[in-house]
Structures are given as C-alpha cells and as structure tokens.
Amino acid sequence: MAKPLINVVWFKRDLRLSDHAPLRKAIEDGKPILLIYIFEPELMSDKHYDIRHWCFVWQSLKDMQQANKLNFSLSVAHQNASDTFRHILRFFDIHTVFSHQEIGIKITYDRDLTMKKLFRSKNIVWDESSYAGVRRGLRDRIGWAKYWHEQMYAMEEKVHLGNLRELAIRLALDNSAAHQAIKGKPLPREVMEPMPEGMQSGGELLGWERLESFVNHRALGYTKNISSPIGSRHFGGRISAHLAWGNLSMRQVFQYYSRHVKEKESSVQRDLNAFASRLRWHCHFIQKFESEDRIEFENLNPAFDVLEQPYNDEYFERWKNGQTGYPLIDAAMRCLNETGFLNFRLRAIVLSFWSHLLWQPWKPAAEYLASMFLDFEPGIHYAQVQMQAGVTGINIIRIYNPVKQSKEIDPDAKFILEWVQELKNLPINLVHEPWTLRPLEQLFYDMQLGLHYPLPVIDYKKTHTDARDILWGVKESKSAQKYNRKILKMHVEGKLKEQLE
Numbered sequence: 001m002a003k004p005l006i007n008v009v010w011f012k013r014d015l016r017l018s019d020h021a022p023l024r025k026a027i028e029d030g031k032p033i034l035l036i037y038i039f040e041p042e043l044m045s046d047k048h049y050d051i052r053h054w055c056f057v058w059q060s061l062k063d064m065q066q067a068n069k070l071n072f073s074l075s076v077a078h079q080n081a082s083d084t085f086r087h088i089l090r091f092f093d094i095h096t097v098f099s100h101q102e103i104g105i106k107i108t109y110d111r112d113l114t115m116k117k118l119f120r121s122k123n124i125v126w127d128e129s130s131y132a133g134v135r136r137g138l139r140d141r142i143g144w145a146k147y148w149h150e151q152m153y154a155m156e157e158k159v160h161l162g163n164l165r166e167l168a169i170r171l172a173l174d175n176s177a178a179h180q181a182i183k184g185k186p187l188p189r190e191v192m193e194p195m196p197e198g199m200q201s202g203g204e205l206l207g208w209e210r211l212e213s214f215v216n217h218r219a220l221g222y223t224k225n226i227s228s229p230i231g232s233r234h235f236g237g238r239i240s241a242h243l244a245w246g247n248l249s250m251r252q253v254f255q256y257y258s259r260h261v262k263e264k265e266s267s268v269q270r271d272l273n274a275f276a277s278r279l280r281w282h283c284h285f286i287q288k289f290e291s292e293d294r295i296e297f298e299n300l301n302p303a304f305d306v307l308e309q310p311y312n313d314e315y316f317e318r319w320k321n322g323q324t325g326y327p328l329i330d331a332a333m334r335c336l337n338e339t340g341f342l343n344f345r346l347r348a349i350v351l352s353f354w355s356h357l358l359w360q361p362w363k364p365a366a367e368y369l370a371s372m373f374l375d376f377e378p379g380i381h382y383a384q385v386q387m388q389a390g391v392t393g394i395n396i397i398r399i400y401n402p403v404k405q406s407k408e409i410d411p412d413a414k415f416i417l418e419w420v421q422e423l424k425n426l427p428i429n430l431v432h433e434p435w436t437l438r439p440l441e442q443l444f445y446d447m448q449l450g451l452h453y454p455l456p457v458i459d460y461k462k463t464h465t466d467a468r469d470i471l472w473g474v475k476e477s478k479s480a481q482k483y484n485r486k487i488l489k490m491h492v493e494g495k496l497k498e499q500l501e
C-alpha cells in the first residue's frame, strides 16, 4: 500500500508559530504536515549545553502546543536526526522538509551535512529559510546593513493557524506504531520539570510579555543601568534567550520597537534606539560566524596563535565555581550558575579574568559559559569570547581590573553580598578587597581568609601587566596587521566598523 505523502516542518532554534517562513510555506503547499522537534542526544550531551537549555526548549514546545491550541500535533522525538527521519520514512513518503537554516556549532553543521545526504538519497527536497538577514556563504559585507534593514522592515511570514491545525498530522494523540517509532527514547524527566527559581522560562507568550514590558515600561533606565549587575536584570531587554531559541523572531522584535518608539518621550527614545542597535549587532555577529565558523576553534586573527596559555584545571574549577578569592568574579560566576544570565559587562569581566589574569586558553571558558548562558547563541558567543579574550586583532584589548570594576559597577556591594555571603560581616570597602584584612580584623569580623573565603588565586596586578605587554606586542606585530586587513574586509562595513571597533 502506498504511504501517505507529507511535508515535514523541522523546528530547531525557531520555537514559535508566528513569523515563520517554513510553516508558511508548508501550509501554502497544502500537503499534510508533520511538525517535529528532535531532542538529539549527541547535542544534549555536548559541552556547550546543559539541562537548562532543554527545559527552556520543552517549555517553548509546550507553549506552542497549548497556548496555540495545536492539540498535540507537534511531535517530539528523542533520538538522532537521521534515525528520526528514517522512522518517519517507514510510515510516510516525504516530499519536502521545511526548516530554518541553522548557524550553529560544528556538531550541528556536521549533522546537517549528514541530513543533506540522506534527503538527497531519498529524493526529498530540503527547503531551508534564511535566518534574520544572515546570508549564507557571504564573503564580504558590502551592502549587508542595507539588506538587513530590508529584511527587518519586510512583511511578517504569516502563519494561518486555522489552516495549520487542519493540515497538521496529530500523531501524538494516538499510540500508533508510527508515533512510538518516531518519538524514540523517553526524554529525561528533568527536561520536563519547571525551570529552577530565578531562571527565565521559555515560550512565545513569555517572550512577548518581556518585549512589551521592556518597550512600554522598563526601557527608561536601560542605558543608565546597562552595566549594573542588579539594575540590568530589570532594566535590560532580557529577551536574549527568547531570541536565541526563536520564541521571537528578530523581525518581530525590530518591528515592535519601530512601531512604538515614535510615540515615546525623547529620553525613552534614546534608550530604545540603543537597544535597537544591539539587535543589529546580534545579527552582525551571527553573520560573522556564518562566514567564518572556524572561530569556534581558532583565533580569528592567527597571529595570536603564538600565545602560550597552558590549561590549569585547578584554575578552571575555582573560576567556574566562584572560588577565585575575587568577590566580583565569584559573585558573577555563582549568579550565572544559578540564574543562567549575566549582563554584558559581567560576561566580559569573567572572560577577561579567565583569559588575561589567569592566562588561560579561551576555549574551555567559552564552552562552560555557553552551557550556563540560557541565551547561548553560537555566533554571538564565539565572536564575543574572542573579542574579550583580545585575539581578534581588530578590537581594542580590554583587560578588566576586578577591583576597580567591583567598586565602579557594584559600589555598595549589594550584588556581591547577594552571592558571596561569606563576606556579609565586612564593611563595604573591605568586601571589594577582602585580602587586605589584617589578622586582627579577621578575628574581629569572624572571617578567616583561606578558611571562610579563599585567598586570591593570583596576584592580579602582576598578571595584568604581563598579559597587557604580551597581547599588545602581538596586536602591533606585522603579522597581526596583515590578518587585520583581511578580517576587516570580510566582516566589517562602513559605519558598523566604527561602532564595533
């Protein structure tokens, strides 16, 4: 008997039911549609990911099912992608697989190559829609900003939910052999549990709530609080995880901003415009990664390959667990581990501490931070890690002084004391530099260094000078300058160049 002919919509990091080109195209085509998300075991156990990401995905899928009344027509598989599609092919003939292009790490790139081969061998069309103004195979940036704006102002990819409900195959409702085979192994229970308190939950509805509350209420105070560890958690957009997992499309966010910005007072407009430039940076970095994904493993500027930074496991453990003896670093890492979020400045500071002051290779830190950032977005992440580590050649090298930063961005030590409670008995000035406590003060405040709170893992003044001399030496070398010209040509265009440098 002939198998039913269907189309498949394969959800990846685009977990929403609006402004969605693959869905729009599949509906227009009119064949029955199998909607599927695949939890891939290899990806789930990859170093860049943590259970928090899969919880966020699960919540987003639940939101698509329930809030949009899809009534369990979204199939969820837990096995690798090729096995999932082989099982689908036992029960259906597939005409086209619709998905978004994924601009991801090597493991997903390799998976896509395998899938391409599989689809070709079975005469299946793979229709991949582009991501937010990012162009595949781009070799330079001429005209990129203009193209990006055109994409942002273009009409939404309209999804008719009524038609979708009619066409979607409701596999998950029955216990058919097809459903059993396609869904694979049961998902780990923790994936389906609520997010720990303090971490953002996933879903289109929550994403919209965040965006609306930001544009209409929280934006005034955005730039003023942007570097404050506590203030930025409230006054920042806080939509990064929703963008990274596609609960909101970049076009939806941009259009919402541009519809509302005109009606605001000029001070709010300034804040909103600062937010909007970051939306473009978001895509700029992903475009960079699309054009040069080797930066997942290699320095953007190969002149920096001469750096000798032997990995030290003890440093890694102390850094990631917030036990360096530097209160701001320790507070940031503990906060990140528990909440999945840090603002830009703190991300830059903890990375600089690792790369410059501990003089360590950026890769292990990049992987660990990715696994803790709920908003892990490969393109932004690797580009930023390399910028902050100072190995791009084209950006200013910023080596953050952890004490100066601590006093500047957390002057009353509220953030530090929230996360490093061992220091709660100390006067504020000593909280920033507990190693300056004299033995008598340690007795007085009942805080023994090395016992209640670690002694500093390194002497930052010394390692700061060493790192600065070495990094600037390489940056000014002929070899680095030569690579810079190539990098600028490939990744940077006109005005954007001035903003990003």
Ligand SMILES: Cc1cc2nc3c(=O)[nH]c(=O)nc-3n(C[C@H](O)[C@H](O)[C@H](O)COP(=O)(O)OP(=O)(O)OC[C@H]3O[C@@H](n4cnc5c(N)ncnc54)[C@H](O)[C@@H]3O)c2cc1C
Binding pocket: 236, 237, 238, 239, 240, 241, 243, 244, 275, 278, 279, 281, 282, 283, 285, 342, 343, 344, 345, 347, 348, 351, 373, 375, 376, 377, 378, 380, 381, 384, 385, 388
């Ligand atoms: C080492 C390092 C790693 C980073 N890794 C990531 C990552 O994996 N995913 C991620 O989304 N951001 C990353 N960032 C950028 C930035 O820190 C976050 O986007 C921002 O803190 C998110 O908070 P928000 O949503 O309140 O941002 P807002 O200030 O409200 O900005 C709005 C949106 O613009 C984008 N954006 C903001 N700042 C930047 C920036 N500097 N570069 C590119 N896009 C930006 C984000 O999508 C953000 O949601 C990284 C920064 C550093 C220094």
